[in-house]
Amino acid sequence: xxxxxxxxxxxxxxxxxxxxxxxxxxxxxxxxxxxxxxxxxxxxxxxxxxxxxxxxxxxxxxxxxxxxxxxxxxxxxxxxxxxxxxxxxxxxxxxxxxxxxxxxxxxxxxxxxxxxxxxxxxxxxxxxxxxxxxxxxxxxxxxxxxxxxxxxxxxxxxxxxxxxxxxxxxxxxxxxxxxxxxxxxxxxxxxxxxxxxxxxxxxxxxxxxxxxxxxxxxxxxxxxxxxxxxxxxxxxxxxxxxxxxxxxxxxxxxxxxxxxxxxxxxxxxxxxxxxxxxxxxxxxxxxxxxxxxxxxxxxxxxxxxxxxxxx
Amino acid sequence: xxxxxxxxxxxxxxxxxxxxxxxxxxxxxxxxxxxxxxxxxxxxxxxxxxxxxxxxxxxxxxxxxxxxxxxxxxxxxxxxxxxxxxxxxxxxxxxxxxxxxxxxxxxxxxxxxxxxxxxxxxxxxxxxxxxxxxxxxxxxxxxxxxxxxxxxxxxxxxxxxxxxxxxxxxxxxxxxxxxxxxxxxxxxxxxxxxxxxxxxxxxxxxxxxxxxxxxxxxxxxxxxxxxxxxxxxxxxxxxxxxxxxxxxxxxxxxxxxxxxxxxxxxxxxxxxxxxxxxxxxxxxxxxxxxxxxxxxxxxxxxxxxxxxxxxxxxxxxxxxxxxxxxxxxxxxxxxxxxxxxxxxxxxxxxxxxxxxxxxxxxxxxxxxxxxxxxxxxxxxxxxxxxxxxxxxxxxxxxxxxxxxxxxxxxxxxxxxxxxxxxxxxxxxxxxxxxxxxxxxxxxxxxxxxxxxxxxxxxxxxxxxxxxxxxxxxxxxxxxxxxxxxxxxxxxxxxxxxxxxxxxxxxxxxxxxxxxxxxxxxxxxxxxxxxxxxxxxxxxxxxxxxxxxxxxxxxxxxxxxxxxxxxxxxxxxxxxxxxxxxxxxxxxxxxxxxxxxxxx
Ligand SMILES: Cc1ncc(C[n+]2csc(CCOP(=O)(O)OP(=O)(O)O)c2C)c(N)n1
Ligand code: SF4
Ligand SMILES: [Mg+2]
Numbered sequence: 001x002x003x004x005x006x007x008x009x010x011x012x013x014x015x016x017x018x019x020x021x022x023x024x025x026x027x028x029x030x031x032x033x034x035x036x037x038x039x040x041x042x043x044x045x046x047x048x049x050x051x052x053x054x055x056x057x058x059x060x061x062x063x064x065x066x067x068x069x070x071x072x073x074x075x076x077x078x079x080x081x082x083x084x085x086x087x088x089x090x091x092x093x094x095x096x097x098x099x100x101x102x103x104x105x106x107x108x109x110x111x112x113x114x115x116x117x118x119x120x121x122x123x124x125x126x127x128x129x130x131x132x133x134x135x136x137x138x139x140x141x142x143x144x145x146x147x148x149x150x151x152x153x154x155x156x157x158x159x160x161x162x163x164x165x166x167x168x169x170x171x172x173x174x175x176x177x178x179x180x181x182x183x184x185x186x187x188x189x190x191x192x193x194x195x196x197x198x199x200x201x202x203x204x205x206x207x208x209x210x211x212x213x214x215x216x217x218x219x220x221x222x223x224x225x226x227x228x229x230x231x232x233x234x235x236x237x238x239x240x241x242x243x244x245x246x247x248x249x250x251x252x253x254x255x256x257x258x259x260x261x262x263x264x265x266x267x268x269x270x271x272x273x274x275x276x277x278x279x280x281x282x283x284x285x286x287x288x289x290x291x292x293x294x295x296x297x298x299x300x301x302x303x304x305x306x307x308x309x310x311x
Numbered sequence: 312x313x314x315x316x317x318x319x320x321x322x323x324x325x326x327x328x329x330x331x332x333x334x335x336x337x338x339x340x341x342x343x344x345x346x347x348x349x350x351x352x353x354x355x356x357x358x359x360x361x362x363x364x365x366x367x368x369x370x371x372x373x374x375x376x377x378x379x380x381x382x383x384x385x386x387x388x389x390x391x392x393x394x395x396x397x398x399x400x401x402x403x404x405x406x407x408x409x410x411x412x413x414x415x416x417x418x419x420x421x422x423x424x425x426x427x428x429x430x431x432x433x434x435x436x437x438x439x440x441x442x443x444x445x446x447x448x449x450x451x452x453x454x455x456x457x458x459x460x461x462x463x464x465x466x467x468x469x470x471x472x473x474x475x476x477x478x479x480x481x482x483x484x485x486x487x488x489x490x491x492x493x494x495x496x497x498x499x500x501x502x503x504x505x506x507x508x509x510x511x512x513x514x515x516x517x518x519x520x521x522x523x524x525x526x527x528x529x530x531x532x533x534x535x536x537x538x539x540x541x542x543x544x545x546x547x548x549x550x551x552x553x554x555x556x557x558x559x560x561x562x563x564x565x566x567x568x569x570x571x572x573x574x575x576x577x578x579x580x581x582x583x584x585x586x587x588x589x590x591x592x593x594x595x596x597x598x599x600x601x602x603x604x605x606x607x608x609x610x611x612x613x614x615x616x617x618x619x620x621x622x623x624x625x626x627x628x629x630x631x632x633x634x635x636x637x638x639x640x641x642x643x644x645x646x647x648x649x650x651x652x653x654x655x656x657x658x659x660x661x662x663x664x665x666x667x668x669x670x671x672x673x674x675x676x677x678x679x680x681x682x683x684x685x686x687x688x689x690x691x692x693x694x695x696x697x698x699x700x701x702x703x704x705x706x707x708x709x710x711x712x713x714x715x716x717x718x719x720x721x722x723x724x725x726x727x728x729x730x731x732x733x734x735x736x737x738x739x740x741x742x743x744x745x746x747x748x749x750x751x752x753x754x755x756x757x758x759x760x761x762x763x764x765x766x767x768x769x770x771x772x773x774x775x776x777x778x779x780x781x782x783x784x785x786x787x788x789x790x791x792x793x794x795x796x797x798x799x800x801x802x803x804x805x806x807x808x809x810x811x812x813x814x815x816x817x818x819x820x821x822x823x824x825x826x827x828x829x830x831x832x833x834x835x836x837x838x839x840x841x842x843x844x845x846x847x848x849x850x851x852x853x854x855x856x857x858x859x860x861x862x863x864x865x866x867x868x869x870x871x872x873x874x875x876x877x878x879x880x881x882x883x884x885x886x887x888x889x890x891x892x893x894x895x896x897x898x899x900x901x902x903x904x905x906x907x908x909x910x
Pocket of ligand 3: 062104105106130131133134135136137144
């Protein structure tokens with residue numbers, strides 16, 4: 001039994017429980033892809049048996065960062081780019097929590113890029129959803145790390161000179177153990193992928209294509225989309241790193257030509273998570289750090305022997 | 312500037328010189344200087360003698376002069392002085408670097424068989440010991456420093472047997488053969504000097520039955536953190552803060568805690584924040600450029616009302632500055648760092664034992680008031696090993712107060728009419744309840760955006776004002792409920808008042824002796840809290856002269872004091888990268904007292 005009574009609660013969960021009484025209506029623009037992420041997440045969480053109070057959602061700054069304002073869980077809206085360190089530490093302190101981090105492409109692949117690489121490398125057991133709209137939405141349409149080459153914006157009036165970052169390949173190379181891409185326009189696939197990501201034991205990264213009709217003037221609605229698992233045109237093994245890498249490259253290449261490929265790209269099931277690695281070497285206790293001394297009446301362990309070592 | 316006459320009269324020829332010994336070992340970085348010094352310090356401590364150490368070092372691991380200095384006495388000591396009596400010199404540079412501190416009674420131990428020819432001032436005793444050959448006789452050249460320690464024992468009349476326990480502690484893990492060889496090496500050094508030299512420098516180091524503990528400021532902070540219940544630490548290596556992380560690693564786990572090495576300081580502080588939000592007592596520590604990166608997160612810690620201890624072990628700046636040198640240059644950063652207005656506490660331990668207690672206090676303040684607490688120490692304290700009575704760290708006196716943490720039963724008292732948890736409830740004392748993720752009915756949003764009681768973002772003017780006032784009210788509550796006392800030394804009724812913060816306290820306390828000898832009456836106030844801080848108006852008004860002493864160039868604390876009392880104070884600032892020494896400080900104070908107060 002956890003000291004935190006919501007954890008492991010087996011009761012029936014109603015989807016509406018995830019809709020907060022305040023701010024039930026998101027303030028995203030009409031037609032914004034961000035609605036799709038919220039909807040898929042609200043469906044996925046009860047289906048994996050999580051109550052709102054055993055979930056912690058940590059977001060960065062951007063339109064995407066508003067996700068947890070519209071979701072009734074324990075929510076923490078942090079700083080631009082910093083959702084991952086906060087989220088993965090919360091998971092370390094209490095591995096019984098379901099931790100979901102989310103943010104934009106600028107947030108996660110730009111200003112927070114270093115944290116993304118290292119969180120994936122360390123394989124923390126958590127889900128990371130990147131709302132990839134290929135633009136800075138909140139700040140009104142500047143070029144983002146995933147904006148296509150040649151994309152024109154107020155900050156790049158003659159078109160971006162930079163080739164877009166490859167989110168899937170970067171994730172794979174950094175060490176994520178679950179990598180998928182889905183799109184707001186494909187709610188069923190999105191929900192299923194989120195469920196798989198949550199249930200995956202390790203760092204699960206979802207590059208979530210979210211159209212921004214307001215600022216991304218080249219905005220595609222990411223339709224038609226193709227599910228690489230369902231289409232007969234693609235055949236690769238998601239457990240094979242080399243095949244996954246090749247499929248990711250192709251997916252990233254064709255997106256800018258207008259072909260939207262989605263699906264699961266890489267799954268590594270038996271790679272131990274950071275928590276498992278640390279527990280195995282005795283550096284992380286079985287009892288969650290956060291539970292220690294949570295109870296007010298607990299006798300604090302006195303550290304006498306620490307002093308003895310200085311004699 | 313220090314007068315030559317004072318140095319000679321005031322310090323180098325002190326009457327109790329034979330009892331108050333200043334010893335050093337120096338050489339190239341990578342020569343094992345640090346561990347050699349530590350072994351000798353430990354032996355002295357085991358012999359019931361007080362020890363106060365200091366280090367001269369370059370930031371390079373290999374190459375560059377480095378020295379480990381020990382001052383030892385049967386009396387309590389808490390400062391370094393400008394005098395060196397026995398020097399183990401592995402290089403000529405070690406001698407050259409210390410010419411100012413050496414005097415006619417000094418003895419220099421060196422290895423005449425090494426390729427360099429020692430150039431030692433005539434008036435000093437040159438003790439040539441074949442360190443390397445004797446070490447080889449004992450089992451390996453690597454033990455040459457231990458041979459030197461044996462030689463030092465003979466010169467100082469210190470029983471070589473006291474080294475044994477320290478050698479066991481240092482090498483015990485490597486097997487009994489290694490320990491025995493080292494003991495033998497020490498004896499060969501001791502015997503060589505006994506047989507070949509007839510020195511009478513007057514040393515006969517007294518020993519006592521006292522049982523001391525020997526530790527440095529960073530170890531005291533680490534030990535304080537564990538004692539305070541810290542169970543999550545995130546950091547990124549940087550001198551001189553790293554040793555806190557290294558201390559915790561391997562120890563905190565025994566108490567069910569964990570240490571993470573983050574990818575950078577941006578991550579380190581945000582990880583500590585994440586751990587704290589999930590319910591663990593959490594801390595990060597850094598220095599120099601690391602605190603700059605962390606500054607980004609100070610505001611989020613405060614607005615989200617999360618308890619966090621942020622330790623800054625100051626080093627010389629700005630930029631990369633002098634990474635291994637002393638400075639107290641971060642006071643303004645601790646007080647004002649970050650955009651916007653951030654309610655915070657700034658705690659500045661004034662001695663190594665206080666590093667332990669103030670760390671515990673920092674954790675309690677953080678949780679009681681749910682805001683960042685800056686624990687600001689400095690390089691000098693972080694590398695100095697000092698002896699204490701074990702009672703100075705009495706674990707039974709440690710108290711833990713987790714503030715308004717609420718569990719599933721208490722949550723109900725804090726729900727609004729629609730059953731939503733008021734994580735930022737506008738209370739009278741400003742402190743709101745804190746529910747940890749996983750608690751039924753406690754779910755809430757928290758954000759760096761301005762928010763209402765529920766943690767939901769808002770820009771409504773009245774709510775904004777209410778929340779800003781509420782957060783600031785916590786500081787007002789703390790001002791009333793907590794003690795923000797200063798520490799006091801010297802003569803309470805003296806006309807001359809010296810104010811200091813942080814690690815200068817020890818040097819000032821010892822400077823009092825020198826000043827007393829010279830007939831100068833002084834009252835010393837040592838301030839361990841910079842925000843909130845004790846009101847010193849009455850003390851300053853009562854004094855004829857006030858001097859603020861600090862290790863920085865611009866007088867950051869003096870500025871704060873002048874602002875508080877609307878009066879000019881005198882200043883003593885040192886920014887050479889070296890801490891204050893008791894004797895030089897006494898001289899500077901005397902000189903300053905005779906000068907005009909600046910307009
Ligand atoms: C340190 C910092 N720099 C800049 C900003 C301004 N800013 C807010 S959101 C954002 C970019 C948002 O783009 P993205 O992360 O892709 O999120 P989106 O709005 O598209 O969902 C920027 C630059 C900030 N909040 N913090
Ligand atoms: S600006 Fe774009 S990303 Fe932001 S809410 Fe509007 S449509 Fe969505
Ligand atoms: Mg974006």
